Amino acid sequence: GDSVTQMEGPVTLSEEAFLTINCTYTATGYPSLFWYVQYPGEGLQLLLKATKADDKGSNKGFEATYRKETTSFHLEKGSVQVSDSAVYFCALFRQGGSEKLVFGKGMKLTVNP
Amino acid sequence: EAGVTQFPSHSVIEKGQTVTLRCDPISGHDNLYWYRRVMGKEIKFLLHFVKESKQDESGMPNNRFLAERTGGTYSTLKVQPAELEDSGVYFCASSQASGMSYEQYFGPGTRLTVT
Secondary structure, three states: OOEEEEOOOOEEEEOOOOEEEOEEEEOOOOOEEEEEEEOOOOOEEEEEEEOOOOOEEEEOOEEEEOEOOOOEOOEEEOOOOHHHOEEEEEEEEOOOOOOOEEEOOOEEEEEEO | OOOOEEEOOEEEEOOOOOEEEEEEOOOOOOEEEEEEEOOOOOEEEEEEEEOOEEEEOOOOOOOOEEEEOHHHOOEEEEEOOOOHHHOEEEEEEEEOOOOOOOOOEEOOOEEEEEO
16 A cells, blocks of 8 residues: 655754655555644644655745655755754655545654754 | 634543544535544544545544534544544544645644543
């Protein structure tokens, strides 16, 4: 079945550090790929998405590129801020299959000033 | 516009008791989803409603879980009787329509602890 594997953490970084969170997936066909973020006390929010190979999703300084050849969708940010402290989830959605998101285990990021 | 709301935010119950979780989707959203995150594991799909009908309940773990969506508005998820392994965070999400073009908007979750 479809699955997502991502770095689990927790990870602690200093402000302005570079962030990479690895995510790889297994799925038949051509899924859409997402990064969701959960800030403390809030629900999951869509951070960015990509719907086809080589697409780059970006938002709030975060970027991720859909790499079909490596089945990956790594999340990057060049300079993290304290406000980026949250749990990050990689997910996929396969059109034509069950209408559900398939998530990775999530990674808790803490950014210290 | 109000987002997806869930009640309660936390619930602590003893094994064998019953708990009912509630989700109010965004107004006008026909699609409603339940997901669950057990400690340290993935967020897993439980079921999907389209209006009041269950479109997919393949993720429901067993018959101790009962989900309803009366009138196609709010939804409830009842666990009866609760077991220790039911502990986790239960998320509800809604979307305007189904398919990858329609974002699923999530609520803050209900943290369920079964002791």
